[in-house]
Amino acid sequence: MSSATGFAAIDFGTSNSGIALPAGADGVRLVELEPGHPTMPTAVFYQLDERTPQAEPLRLYGRAALAAYVEGHDGRLMRSMKSLLGSSLLEQATDLGGGHSVRYLDVVVGYLRHLKRAAEAAAGAPLPHVVLGRPVFFVDDDPVRDAAAAAALEAAARAAGFADISFQYEPIAAALDHERHVTAEELVLVADIGGGTSDFSIVRVGPERRGRADRRDDILANHGVHVAGTDFDRRVELEALMPLFGYRSLGPSEAGRAPREVPSRIYFDLATWHLINTVYNAGRVAELRRLKSWYGDPVHHRRLLAVVEHHLGHALASDAEHAKIEVAVNGRAEVDLGLVEFGLQTAVDAAQVAAAIEDDLERIVEGSRETLRRAGVAAEAVGTLYFTGGSTGLDALVERIAAAFPAARRVRGDRFASVAQGLGLHARAVFG
Structure with a gap:
């Protein structure tokens, strides 16, 4: 054809x-x-x-x-x-x-x-x-x-x-x-973990089934969670980069009052691709300028204001994504933030990334277990784990899913x- x-x-x-x-x-x-x-x-x-x-x-x-x-x-x-x-x-x-x-x-x-x-x-x-x-x-x-x-x-x-x-x-x-x-015929758990969702299916495959238009009888279960690579990027940005701009920092001590944490909404919006542009409008920039007294370290406020005034939010999000990828390959990433401030840089390692995405990892692994429950089969019946999607480049993620299916071979x-x-x-x- x-x-x-x-x-x-x-x-x-x-x-x-x-x-x-x-x-x-x-x-x-x-x-x-x-x-x-x-x-x-x-x-x-x-x-x-x-x-x-x-x-x-x-x-x-x-x-x-x-x-x-x-x-x-x-x-x-x-x-x-x-x-x-x-x-x-x-x-x-x-x-x-x-x-x-x-x-x-x-x-x-x-x-x-x-x-x-x-x-x-x-x-x-x-x-x-x-x-x-x-x-x-x-x-x-x-x-x-x-x-x-x-x-x-x-x-x-x-x-x-x-x-x-x-x-x-x-x-x-x-x-x-x-x-x-x-x-030969086998049961496969497909883990498709991309940028937006982590999807799982248990499917019966084999040479005699190949090419059939209707495969509904071969699909034992589908399940998915709306957690994946872009969520990892967001977590890495918040936990590894945003503290340099005041995320979770405390304001100045005042007599008789405990220091208060700086407002966090702007950090969450800067770490979410489709919301980044919203922090650049005049009203929010003016609001950020008025918050200067909330910051115990004026350097944090100055850096954050530079990000907003010079529209560097997408660059920060891209830095977080590249750091995640480099850590997956080399175990460590050096992040140059010189666009914000001359000489500003930081390092991100595998332990930081693992800690940042721990909750997301657990949700994804539970998604694979739920797929198994919906299929009504034992873990030992799954012959192959088939991994696809950009986020399966993270070995920690693959290892965590594989641990729930110890008898299955891994195929990438x-x-x-x-x-x-x-x-x-x-x-x-x-x-x-």
């Missing part, structure tokens, strides 16, 4: 996205979304024309979006848009500067349209049909908001130009990718591409 058969599969991830097209008789291939890269960051930068700010902003995507922000171009960076699905923020507009604004939903539509164009350029043909990946739960413990999130993603895909839309759970897609390599899929590949296989079964 050629790649010009009218369908594609899209893994629209919180942190990274990928596209798969059919290839050969029964395979799939990933679209090179950027030179040398089969996946791209889920990021959009609305770049203002510095000479004519009133002109329509230029939209940049993926690594180009991140580079434009790092290089200091005037505009607005958007990341983690998927996490807004099911939120009341989705229909709200956000300021881009220069008198421009955009609805968050339209940001999602624009990004999906960009992916569709890339897929059609690679296929050399229109692609009206698509399989989209989705987490097991967009929203934990709220079926109404979860259904609204799925409906919003479908509406965005239609607005982007897709006519026929099908969904598949992301961990099921990962299981389909793994199934290509198995030679492509952290960024296995879901897209599995969605492509499912798309062949549905549309092919």
Whole structure:
């Protein structure tokens, strides 16, 4: 079957996205979304024309979006848009500067349209049909908001130009990718831990089941929690970086009164991607200036004010993300904060990261145990743990999950591409 058969599969991830097209008789291939890269960051930068700010902003995507922000171009960076699905923020507009604004939903539509164009350029043909990946739960413990999130993603895909839309759970897609390599039937626990959600599925896979369009009988259980990589980044930023800016610090001692802790809301907003821009408005900047007397160490207030006045919140969030990744690889990260203050730097080590994300780790591990309970099988019946998603690069996370399944072998899929590949296989079964 050629790649010009009218369908594609899209893994629209919180942190990274990928596209798969059919290839050969029964395979799939990933679209090179950027030179040398089969996946791209889920990021959009609305770049203002510095000479004519009133002109329509230029939209940049993926690594180009991140580079434009790092290089200091005037505009607005958007990341983690998927996490807004099911939120009341989705229909709200956000300021881009220069008198421009955009609805968050339209940001999602624009990004999906960009992916569709890339897929059609690679296929050399229109692609009206698509399989989209989705987490097991967009929203934990709220079926109404979860259904609204799925409906919003479908509406965005239609607005982007897709006519026929099908969904598949992301961990099921990962299981389909793994199934290509198995030679005997087995039960697999798929742990798909990305940027926004940690999803688990227990799936029966095997060579005789491969290629079937309807795999519902092979899915023993699905479960997920809305905790993953972006939450880790937030925790690392708050616990390892924000104390340098006064987070959890105490104000000056006053006669007869115990020192009070400085207000914490601004720190939480600075560590949350879609809220960072809210701390830059004039009212909040003025409020921060008035809080100077709350700080026992005036250096903390000065640094925090510099972050807000110079719009460095996204840079701090990016520093935290890179520190987490470097710690996962090397056990330690040196963080240069010279943009805020000349010579300011700090170090982050594995113990700090582990302590910062401990509560999140426990919630994720409990999610894997709950999946087992819902499947009604013993841990010993699970033959393979299949790990995918960017956050499975953290060995501490993999070890904690594996400890609950001591008899299972561990298999690591492509952290960024296995879901897209599995969605492509499912798309062949549905549309092919």
